[in-house]
Amino acid sequence: MVEFYDTTLRDGSQAEGVAFSVEDKLIIIEALDKLGIRYIEGGYPGSNPKDIEFFKRAKGIALETATIVPFGSTRYPTYTVDADPNLTALLDTGARTVTIFGKSWRLHATDVLRVTAEENLELIESSVRYLVENGREVIYDAEHFFDGYADDAEYAIETLRAAATGGASCLVLCDTNGGRLPLEIQEGVKVVLSELSLPVGIHTHNDAGMGAANSVLAVQAGATHIQGTFNGYGERCGNANLASIIPTIQLKLGIKCLSDTQLQALTRVSRLISELANLPHDERQPYVGSSAFAHKGGLHTDAIRKNRLTYEHIVPETVGNTQRILVSDQAGRGTIMKKIEKEYPDYDKNSPQVLELFKRLKEAEQEGYQYEAAEASFELLTHKVFNGYESFFEPVGFRVIIEQFSDYAMRSEATVKVTTPDGLTAHTAADGDGPVNALDTALRKALEQFYPALQTVRLIDYKVRVLDTKAGTGSKVRVLIEASDGERTWSTVGVSENIISASAKH
Amino acid sequence: MVEFYDTTLRDGSQAEGVAFSVEDKLIIIEALDKLGIRYIEGGYPGSNPKDIEFFKRAKGIALETATIVPFGSTRYPTYTVDADPNLTALLDTGARTVTIFGKSWRLHATDVLRVTAEENLELIESSVRYLVENGREVIYDAEHFFDGYADDAEYAIETLRAAATGGASCLVLCDTNGGRLPLEIQEGVKVVLSELSLPVGIHTHNDAGMGAANSVLAVQAGATHIQGTFNGYGERCGNANLASIIPTIQLKLGIKCLSDTQLQALTRVSRLISELANLPHDERQPYVGSSAFAHKGGLHTDAIRKNRLTYEHIVPETVGNTQRILVSDQAGRGTIMKKIEKEYPDYDKNSPQVLELFKRLKEAEQEGYQYEAAEASFELLTHKVFNGYESFFEPVGFRVIIEQFSDYAMRSEATVKVTTPDGLTAHTAADGDGPVNALDTALRKALEQFYPALQTVRLIDYKVRVLDTKAGTGSKVRVLIEASDGERTWSTVGVSENIISASAKH
Incomplete structure (x- = not known):
């Protein structure tokens, strides 16, 4: 059995661009609890008042x-344990289990803490003992264990012994700088298990791209406690990614930790955390990215039509993900057939409509369109080619005015004029919070008269990408828009020199 | 000695969102050559006419x-070697060395190629032999070797023996589906080296997050040829990332493959390839991302002030990268001091200006500003706090009109009115390709009258991020702008409900 320890909320929030509010954190702990995570490191109360607030509010949540x-550190050298503000902050949270880190590498004792190697051992033992005497379960994080081991193996082991003597219940070996290689991790874990009789944990970082591998090798060497973060968030290149490690351990090492239903929630939880971190989800992520089971090469898409095992290392649904077939300039007509075969089963590779669709895709890609991330635009194009162009409305024109002068507030106003195939006309105007919003509101006013179903549609995400950076503000932009009617979500793409026009092309 | 084989241009372009033009490819091969890469896989001429064009043009380049x-495949079962269009396309490129892949996994022979296991061995041997007889050095990629080895080890080895008998010069073991673990790779490489007397290569994918680790373990087991892509581009989760593997092998395994100067170009080449792939550079990438040596946690920034080894696994300059200190809500005043100490050496943590700057940063972050990626905005804010507000101009107002009606083309027009501290006024108007360009042009017209140095400044990148996705098109946006005067590049940040106003705030 292996237990997972998530530190997204603490170590993860040390990632560049990541900051969680207390509300975000409360949503995340509920999701991680349901997923089957054993420990959730919620914050560092000794360093951060927002985290003290979090621990107060987290008490009200039933898990x-x-x-x-x-999370906290061994006592500061200048305080006794019972006067140490950091240890006091840990106890004040009221948590039954606490994690503290101490120094395993001489360099850190002497250069950072500025104590002797002997004094450092005493800091560790006394801090752990004080927490244990106060009724806490103590997880001990041996910071820089592997660097310390490489520098002075005997001393690194001594620091663990100090924690064990103090009463720690688990010794977590950390590759804090993230630069150690899998076989070093394997050796370190084996040696510690042979020298000490406590359960061993692992905490790795990704600075050499080995975060997940180092964690998995540690488990194969006997570690039973794994620390990591979701989406690999963390200082510098990030921590080991639990969204990669959990399914690897469960599906490939055959160590069952989560129920099948819990594992199926993995992709959803990973996306929720990206959303709350306010970062684009890393779509190339193993297991939980939208590219993880996306097939583009013509040979690959051909082969998976015959047998999906041929190019998929696991069944994507096991982790709540799905297979996708991408349309690209590498796509042959076979790929396109695979995408349209459900809706248009009576066509083959040589049908004039398929040839026409293929040609239009290549032309649009030349212009800067990319359909890989814009399924709805691909569907619209397919619909036009196969069923002829059915226009629901004809745009006559639009005008957007954005102005701000010192004597009045910023204002965005749009007017829109459209006609329907029946010859009806709507001419509307609207204000908005910004030009895209004003245009959207005016266009809705016009179209909702004819198509009330549009009322449920709203914008989910809006991405702008400059295509040709050499042309400065005159560059072409590609605008990718994600919209939802509350049940389904779809993406469309537009390209133009004008950000407003590129948006309107959707 | 280890040789690197780059397949960014072939396997890398199977990544979602990646497509290289022939021009892009020619730029990339020159950069990879200078970096010291031994082989560059340029494309798949048998599948793609663009790649035939590339090989023609690449001949003119001296490397x-x-x-x-x-790159190509063993012959199709329905052709003889000399009539096979794929083998012919390989020979037609005129390249001295060619790579072909064949099937090592029974499942692929029977379910994809639809031949017997015996016939598959013959396909491999005859194809390799034909190319060798035509004077080519043949690198043999054993597709799905590790999956095949797990399924039927003896047969997988037989397929390699067929390639060796045909005359291949290197046997590359591929984890094509990317789901194998490091110790499996290690075992596979050792067995092949003991069974066959040819050099062994490795080609891994990242579907379980083990791409780089699997390559490194293969080298530790005796492999001497490593295939990968820059930035890890590739089908699904991508290929093993050469930008991670090269420095790991050179700096951590101590196998010198590149000169020190070549290694120092690593970050630049990696960024160039992101740029040409038209993808945002993955800043969390090991070694070559801008976050790779960026420190955010208060304790970390404090420790690296004392000794940079404490939280850096290598010296960033070795790979052409640099250390960065981030400003965030986790940053204590120590972090801020580290950022400003050069310019304002006479202040300490408790100076009123430092306290004021700290307070303003926290307030701006509450509003949605993030300074981590906008150094120039941080500098401006610091300048305001320390030196008082020196306004170079006062905006009186602006108006932007974007319109398109069926009787005339799209038009974007901006007017701008500004005054200078000396009481001068400029009131200008300009058309533009889109509203941001119109506004930029009008504002330049106004300001260049007073500040001619602005003429050299141009926009490099423009990123828009919706902050609160729940508010639809009325959402707040954060606009990040990168600008350059040809020598230095800087980034600024603005937040508003209005995309135009958020841009103008820069």
Whole structure:
């Protein structure tokens, strides 16, 4: 059995661009608990008042599996344990389990803490003992264990012994700088298991791209506690990614930790955390990215039509993901057939409509369109080619005015004129919070008269990408828009020199 | 000695969102050659007319180290070797070295090629032999070797023996589906080296997050040829990332493959390839991302002030990268001091200006500003706090009109009115390709009258991020702008409900 320890909320929030509000954190702990995570490190109360607030509010939440854990350090050299503000902050959270880190590398003892190697051992032992005497379960994070081991193996082991003597319940070996290689991790874990009789944990970083591999090799060497973050968020290149490690351990090492239903929630939880971190989801992520089971090469898409095992290492649905077939300039007509075969089963590779669709795709890609991320635009194009162009409305024109002068507030106003195939005309105007909003509102006013179903449609995400950076503000832009009617979500793409026009092309 | 084989231009372009033009490819091969890459896989001439064009044009380029290699498959079962269009396309490129892949996994022989296991061995041997007889060096890619080995080890080895008998010069073991673990790779490489007397190569994918680790373990087991892509581009989750593997092998395994100067170009080449792939550079990438040596946690920034080894696994300059200190809501005043100490050496943590700057940063972050990626905005804010507000101009107002009606073309027009501290006024108007360009042009017209130095400044990149997706098109946006005067590049940030106003805030 292996237990997972998530530190997205603490180590993860040390990633560039990541900051969680207390509300975000409360949503995340509920999701991680349901997923079957054993420990959730919620924050560092000794360093951050926002985290103290979090631990207060987290107490009100009933969890099924998870224990919320505060993180801190061994006591400061200048304080006794009972006067140490950091240890006091840990106890004040009221948490039953606490994690503290100490120094395993002489360099850190002498150069950062500025104590002797002997004093450092005492800091570790006394801090752990004080927390244990106060009724806490103590997880001990041996910071820089592997660097320390490489520098002075005997001393690194001594620091663990100090924690064990103090009463720690688990010794977590950390590759804090993320530069150690899998076989070094394997050796370190084996040696510690042979020298000490406590359960061993692993905490790795991704600075050499080995975060997940190092965690998996540690488990193969006998570690039973794994620390990591979702989406690999963390200082510098990030921590080991639990969204990669959990399915690898469960599906490939055959160590069952989560129920099948919990594992199927993996992709959803990973996306939720990206959303709350306010970062684009890394779509190339193993298991949980939208590219993880997306096939583009012509040979690959051909082969998976015959047998999906040929180019998929696991069944995507096991982790709540799905297979996708991409349309690109590498796509042959076979790929296009695979995408349209459900809706247009009576056509083959040589039908004039398929040839026409193929030609139009190539032309649009030349112009800067990319359909890989814009399924709805691909569907619209296919619909036009196969069923002829059915226009629901004809745009006559639009005008957007954005102005701000010192004597009045910023204002965005749009007017829109459209006609329907029946000869009806709508001419509307609207204000908005910005030009895209004003245009959207005016266009809705016009179209909702004829098509009330549009009322449920709203914008989910809006992405702008400059295509030709050499042309400065005169560059072409590609605008990708994600919209939803509350049930389905779809993406469309537009390209223009004008950001407003590129948006309107959707 | 280990040789690197780059397949960014072939396997890399199977990544979602990646497409290289022939011009892009020619730029990339020159950069990879200078970097010291031994082989560059340029394309798949049998599947793609664009790639045939590339090989024609690549002949005109003089390279120092690299050999350009075309990629293809063993012959199709329905053709003899000399009539096979794929083998013919390989020979037609005129390349001295060619790579072909064949099937090592029974499942692929029977379910994809639809031949017997015996026939598959013959396809491999005859195809390799035909190319060798035509004077080519043949690198043999054993597709799905590790999956095949797990399924039927003896047969997988037989397929390699067929390639060796045909005359292949290197046997590359591929984890095509990317789902194998490091210890499996290690075992596979050792067995093949003991069974066959040819050099062994490795080609891995990242579907379980093990791409780089699997390559490194293969080298530790005796492989001497490593295939990968820059930035890890490739089908699904991507190929093993050469930008991670090269420095790991050179700096951590101590196998010198590149000169020190070549290694220092690593970050630049990696960024160039992102640029040409037209994708945002993955800043969390090991070694070559801008976050790779960026420190955010208060304790970390404090420690690296004392000794940079404490939280950096290598010296960033070795790979052409640099250390960065981030400003964030986790940053204590120590972090801020580290950022400003050069320009304002006479202040300390408790100076009123430092306290004021700290307060303003926290307030701006609450509003949605993020300074981590906008150094120039941070500098401006610091300048305001320390030196008082020196306004170079006062905006009186602006108006932007974007319109398109069926009787005339799209038009964007902006007017701008500004005053200078000396009481001068400029009131200008300009058309533009889109509203941001119109506004930019009008504002330049006004300001260049007073500040001619602005003429050299141009926009490099423009990124828009919706901050609150729940508010639809009325959402707040954060606009990040990168600008350059040809020598230095800087980034600024603005937040508003109005995309035009958020841009103008820069």
